[in-house]
Amino acid sequence: xxxxxxxxxxxxxxxxxxxxxxxxxxxxxxxxxxxxxxxxxxxxxxxxxxxxxxxxxxxxxxxxxxxxxxxxxxxxxxxxxxxxxxxxxxxxxxxxxxxxxxxxxxxxxxxxxxxxxxxxxxxxxxxxxxxxxxxxxxxxxxxxxxxxxxxxxxxxxxxxxxxxxxxxxxxxxxxxxxxxxxxxxxxxxxxxxxxxxxxxxxxxxxxxxxxxxxxxxxxxxxxxxxxxxxxxxxxxxxxxxxxxxxxxxxxxxxxxxxxxxxxxxxxxxxxxxxxxxxxxxxxxxxxxxxxxxxxxxxxxxxxxxxxxxxxxxxxxxxxxxxxxxxxxxxxxxxxxxxxxxxxxxxxxxxxxxxxxxxxxxxxxxxxxxxxxxxxxxxxxxxxxxxxxxxxxxxxxxxxxxxxxxxxxxxxxxxxxxxxxxxxxxxxxxxxxxxxxxxxxxxxxxxxxxxxxxxxxxxxxxxxxxxxxxxxxxxxxxxxxxxxxxxxxxxxxxxxxxxxxxxxxxxxxxxxxxxxxxxxxxxxxxxxxxxxxxxxxxxxxxxxxxxxxxxxxxx
Numbered sequence: 001x002x003x004x005x006x007x008x009x010x011x012x013x014x015x016x017x018x019x020x021x022x023x024x025x026x027x028x029x030x031x032x033x034x035x036x037x038x039x040x041x042x043x044x045x046x047x048x049x050x051x052x053x054x055x056x057x058x059x060x061x062x063x064x065x066x067x068x069x070x071x072x073x074x075x076x077x078x079x080x081x082x083x084x085x086x087x088x089x090x091x092x093x094x095x096x097x098x099x100x101x102x103x104x105x106x107x108x109x110x111x112x113x114x115x116x117x118x119x120x121x122x123x124x125x126x127x128x129x130x131x132x133x134x135x136x137x138x139x140x141x142x143x144x145x146x147x148x149x150x151x152x153x154x155x156x157x158x159x160x161x162x163x164x165x166x167x168x169x170x171x172x173x174x175x176x177x178x179x180x181x182x183x184x185x186x187x188x189x190x191x192x193x194x195x196x197x198x199x200x201x202x203x204x205x206x207x208x209x210x211x212x213x214x215x216x217x218x219x220x221x222x223x224x225x226x227x228x229x230x231x232x233x234x235x236x237x238x239x240x241x242x243x244x245x246x247x248x249x250x251x252x253x254x255x256x257x258x259x260x261x262x263x264x265x266x267x268x269x270x271x272x273x274x275x276x277x278x279x280x281x282x283x284x285x286x287x288x289x290x291x292x293x294x295x296x297x298x299x300x301x302x303x304x305x306x307x308x309x310x311x312x313x314x315x316x317x318x319x320x321x322x323x324x325x326x327x328x329x330x331x332x333x334x335x336x337x338x339x340x341x342x343x344x345x346x347x348x349x350x351x352x353x354x355x356x357x358x359x360x361x362x363x364x365x366x367x368x369x370x371x372x373x374x375x376x377x378x379x380x381x382x383x384x385x386x387x388x389x390x391x392x393x394x395x396x397x398x399x400x401x402x403x404x405x406x407x408x409x410x411x412x413x414x415x416x417x418x419x420x421x422x423x424x425x426x427x428x429x430x431x432x433x434x435x436x437x438x439x440x441x442x443x444x445x446x447x448x449x450x451x452x453x454x455x456x457x458x459x460x461x462x463x464x465x466x467x468x469x470x471x472x473x474x475x476x477x478x479x480x481x482x483x484x485x486x487x488x489x490x491x492x493x494x495x496x497x498x499x500x501x502x503x504x505x506x507x508x509x510x511x512x513x514x515x516x517x518x519x520x521x522x523x524x525x526x527x528x529x530x531x532x533x534x535x536x537x538x539x540x541x542x543x544x545x546x547x548x549x550x551x552x553x554x
Contacts, residue, residue: 005510008032010051011329012064017048017080019062019325019407021508030077041079046325046407046471048080059088063328063416065359066090068409080409087410089359092381094374098366101424103344104337104515109522110345114529115306116237116313116464121265123237123438124313126464126529127205129480130298131242132290133230135257136215136250139277143245146290147209154298155199156206158541201302204240205531207294208479210545216250222549223251228434229547231260232460234272238480240301241271243294245286248278264436271297306531312346314529315438317463317481318421319352321451324471324488325407328417330517331469331488331504337518338467338525339423343441350437350463351422352447352454354384358395359412360419364444368427377430380446402472421469431461433548438462451476452544455483465525475499477542482528482535486521501536 008018008030018032020043028039032051043049048062053076060068060080069088070080078084117125134143151157166188173186210233214226234242234257246254254274261268273293280286318335320327339349351357357364361381368374388394395415399408408414428441434457437443445461447454451474455466459481466481468474471488473496487493490505502521506512512520527533 008049009329011062014064015061016051016054017060017062018051019048019329020045035076037077039077039079040075043079044407048325048407048409050074050076050078050080052076060085062413063360063420065363065412065416067359067412067416082404082409085409087412089412089415090362092361092365092378094371094378095362095366097368097370097374098363099369099426101340101426103425104340106341106344108519109311109341112526113308113310114314114526115531116309116529117240117304118307118309119237120269121235121267123462124309124464125237125239126314126482127238127480127531128203128240128301128304129205129238130207130294130301131233131239131480132207132209132294133233133242133244134211134215135227135230135244135246135252135254137211137213138216138247138250139245140211140213142277142283142287142290143209143211145287146243146294147207149287149291150207150294151209154201154207158539201298203302203304204298207298208543210479212545212547214547214549215252216247218251218549220251224256225434225550226252226547227256228260229457229460231257231264232434232436232462233480234270235261235265235268236459236462236480237464239270240304241297242273243290243297244272244274245290246274246276248276271300273297310346311342311526312440314342314525315348315350315462315464316342316525317350317352317455317458317461317466319451319455319458319466319476319483320356320418320421320469321476322470322472322474323403323406323408323414323418324492326488326505326508327408327469327471328420330507330514331471331486332417332420333514334504334507334517334521335421335467335469335486336423337514338522339421339442340425341518341522343423343425346440348438348440348443348462349422350443350445350458350461351419352445352458353418353449354381354444354446355388355395355411355449356415356418357381357444358385358415360416364419364422364427367425368430373427373430376432377427377444380430380432384446406471421467433457433550434460436462448548450546450548452546453548456545457548465529467521467525469504470500473500475537475540475542476544477535477537477540479543479545483537483542484521484525484528484535485537499536499540499542 024043026042054074068085365374430444431437437445447457466483473492477483485500493503
């Protein structure tokens with residue numbers, strides 16, 4: 001039976017605005033709770049309009065929290081836009097614990113497992129990668145040289161990244177005398193390479209070559225954090241071992257990296273090869289040693305096999321990027337329901353992007369399991385925002401032009417919807433970057449709202465799968481953890497189906513409930529975690545990796 005599709009929605013009983021679920025023309029009559037009024041202007045889908053007349057400086061509520069104040073007197077049925085609405089959010093303080101919550105029904109999943117790679121420290125990987133990492137940007141070229149030498153011959157080159165066939169087609173047309181107009185009209189769809197190279201090491205999902213612009217020349221805080229981040233990747237359950245290239249004189253010393261590895265895994269026993277160019281001598285000597293070590297490590301990693309594991313061994317990173325006005329009422333609450341399911345199953349979830357928790361601090365701090373945890377969250381939020389404001393860019397400047405265009409006018413509106421990814425369970429831990437956040441339950445991890453920086457940090461914190469919601473569309477991925485993209489609306493899912501895995505526009509379209517969508521997403525997560533399905537970002541070779549410089553990045 002088809003579910004009813006609405007024209008507009010009140011998200012929370014306390015809200016004094018409605019969200020348009022489809023494009024509404026000027027003059028359309030709205031019937032809401034006994035009141036009837038026309039729309040003063042056309043309201044595009046995802047945008048909001050007033051329920052009652054509002055004098056200047058009236059407070060606007062969405063998701064039950066303060067999200068803004070109006071800049072002028074507004075009539076009933078008026079569209080909210082960047083001219084008549086400004087950011088506002090309630091202050092927050094240490095409050096009482098509010099730990100009661102309704103656990104979801106997990107009967108459909110309590111006996112399910114996924115097939116993963118079991119590590120000696122008890123963690124389970126959803127993939128099996130070898131890493132090649134520079135400790136400092138001076139080694140980026142050598143890492144890329146290793147990539148050139150190893151990737152294609154071992155069968156790990158992603159075919160979709162190679163558009164040489166398309167270029168060959170255009171060269172042939174040009175040499176045959178094609179005009180500019182004819183070149184622009186060429187159909188290149190038939191030129192995509194279909195062959196997939198055979199892998200020499202079939203149990204190894206890939207060799208990932210990371211690059212970055214850090215390690216020296218910045219602050220010691222940044223170089224130390226980089227070592228912690230890289231240690232998070234090396235000790236990650238999705239990683240079998242690593243080759244590390246160091247120059248030797250940089251701030252990010254190999255000794256710091258080893259200490260960070262021991263902090264995260266005191267009994268670390270994966271193959272780890274660290275080569276310092278200033279010690280090895282010539283580039284040839286360095287590269288030959290690195291190639292031999294990497295090849296030997298791959299041979300060892302290839303002996304591992306996938307085996308069943310309980311869903312409590314999943315650590316799911318919750319992320320959003322390219323958000324829109326539907327994100328907070330479709331894809332994000334679906335992830336929130338899934339998050340509560342994972343907590344009930346004994347698994348781990350990570351909610352990050354602290355600039356996108358602005359306005360919901362009180363709720364989240366009250367949900368922290370004890371006062372010290374709540375105080376840590378409050379301290380991190382206040383310190384981060386104060387630093388941003390000191391540099392002329394507070395949390396209120398977080399929404400991007402695309403966010404604003406699609407209905408997220410203030411940071412508080414964006415944040416209130418983004419926080420829905422965290423569900424309703426108590427906050428088990430609050431963790432600062434770049435530490436581990438993979439304990440059972442809901443973990444809050446301090447990261448920027450920047451999609452790639454935050455995803456990079458969540459994976460270092462232990463996420464072996466990332467669920468990434470998007471309303472505008474984004475191709476973001478990660479080198480070692482599958483990033484599963486979930487669309488908030490059907491239009492973007494159909495338009496970018498090569499990069500987006502799942503559609504929650506079905507909720508907006510009245511075809512599916514939030515609970516039904518969450519069940520469907522978790523089934524897909526299990527298939528991806530078992531190696532049965534490749535996430536779209538993995539297929540595209542979308543290996544985004546950006547360490548966070550602890551200065552201001554929203």
